[in-house]
Amino acid sequence: MAQVNLRKLVKHYDETPAVRGIDLDIADKEFVVLVGPSGCGKTTTLRMIAGLEDITDGEIVIGGDVVNDVPPKDRDIAMVFQNYALYPHMSVHENMSFGLRLKKVPKDEIKRRVANVATILALTELLDRKPKQLSGGQRQRVAMGRAIVRNPKVFLFDEPLSNLDAKLRVHMRTEIKKVHQKVRTTTVYVTHDQVEAMTLADRVVVMNAGRIEQIGTPHELYHSPATLFVAGFIGSPAMNMMKCSLEETAGALRLQVNGSISLPVPQERVARYRAYVGKRDLLLGLRPEHVTDVRGAALPGQATFEVPIEVTEPMGMETLVFFTINGSEICARTDPTAEIHPGKRAQLLADLRYMHLIDEASGRVL
């Protein structure tokens, strides 16, 4: 059990920068997920923590010790790979005990620990099988078992669920969470799937182009993204973005979205946004669940508007409604019973209490 600290971590491949200065403090027993699009440097960061990549600049501290030049085997970490990386010629038991055998742990102890972990992961029946004879989910559990059995300071997961089909992925996600609740080892988990990140993490680190965009709990990232990138990356369907401008009339602020749509800024936000009146390149960010069908009278901070609907996608519990404002496609989540039909105009409600005002040029959420 240990904390992990990354200080000004930099990685260049030849001249190409992959990671451009990362500062991150991971607390003991914390489950941190690095998430971002491919090429954002998240896997490189993980591999540097593992010791599989050299560090160009900066410092990695595990459990209080700088490990920059410590080989992987002496860092006391365990890693789960995307393609499992099970030793094909060894049985499940041998796979799980390989690290312990190399460390010359006594045989009885190995047997006890493997049996223990096998119970946690429901692998007891499979201990004598070869990886070839296992299903994808079982292999994934063995890979996790191999990591857990060594009782390391830190678990590193490199997109462990990407090779599984959608249904199994959801199942294994829960499994990983359960295991972490039982084993409580500091965990760094890399994924490109923001849903995985949100559901698993104590804290999510959103990365983009080699830098950290934002660090926060899933709740913080979802409700108060710091940048345009995070706002667009977290959440599915993605947050709606529409160009707008801010106008002041008689002490009240209005968002001018286009010729026909003008939305009032809620009173509590007026002071915060007043400085941006007349500023160019502003984006209004509004999550799909905050654009809904009109249900009764509008509360303060809510505003109705009318648009021609293009497409509706019934999902069962809700219906996604699509329309275009200012050239950007907007998605609304509406009640399935609402009378909204493609090709017709409809009244919709924008809940501006949850709005985000974004400066497009700097990418900051204002």
Add this chain to the structure above:
Amino acid sequence: MSSLSPEIPSPGVLAAEPRKTGSMKRDRRRALYWSYFFLALFVVFFLTPPIYMMITSLKSSAEIGAITNPWWVYAPTLENYWALLGSEQYLTFFKNSAIVSVVVVIVTMLISIPAAFALARMKFWGSAALGMGVFLTYLIPETLLFIPLFKIFAWVQDTLGIEVMNHYWVLMVIYPTLTVPFCTWIMIGYFASIPKELDEAALIDGAGYLQMLTKIFIPVALPGIIAATIFAFTVSWADFLYPMAFTTSADQLVLPAGIVTILIRGDVYAWGQIMAACLLGALPPLLIYAFLMDYYIAGLTAGATKG
């Protein structure tokens, strides 16, 4: 009635369907015929010599010399085989060949496996060029090399006083120059097909490079190693030029050189015994191929497709 008629399949349409599958079957059958034709041609081409050898080895010298049907044995005899198996010289050749081949296989493996591992996995400066170089050395034929080697051996003998020539152990030194490059090359391909994550997992599990090699790479790449072993054995068992050039005394000869030395005296060819000796000599590789054929093929095609 007339409006319905298009719905009812006419007899012609009905018949068309089986005819269609029939033509597919015919195509397939024709392809098979051709396959068998060429396979048969291949079998005849490659099996005629050994069959002829066997027929001849079962004849007495008199029958070989007589004008009879060369493809038939009128008075089969095992006298050639008994003569060889009773001949101390022939058994010495056999023993020398066995010693040389086994040692060469071991030496080759001891060099090629770590070399291939290093070239496939440890990216060091010049490793790619070195890997290519290893393969290029394999392309230089031994016919080009034996005269320079002869000079080198003479020089070693003159300056260092080590008598190199006319000892069968010299073959153990020079055969690896033929086997190591090719075996290394096969195994670079094989090791390269092992996913990188596997060594990273081993690295994190606490394995050093040596343990990674012995505990992960060798077991996983075993088919490739077996293929390389067979190759090394075949080369050192069957090579003819080097033993002819570098060994002369009867007690130092290996099989291929020995057979032509003792069984051809001047212009007298003991054909029956030559054929028997060759067939007996071909037996060990034949047995090895028979048992390890599947591994050999798997090894040669490794890396061609992803598993």
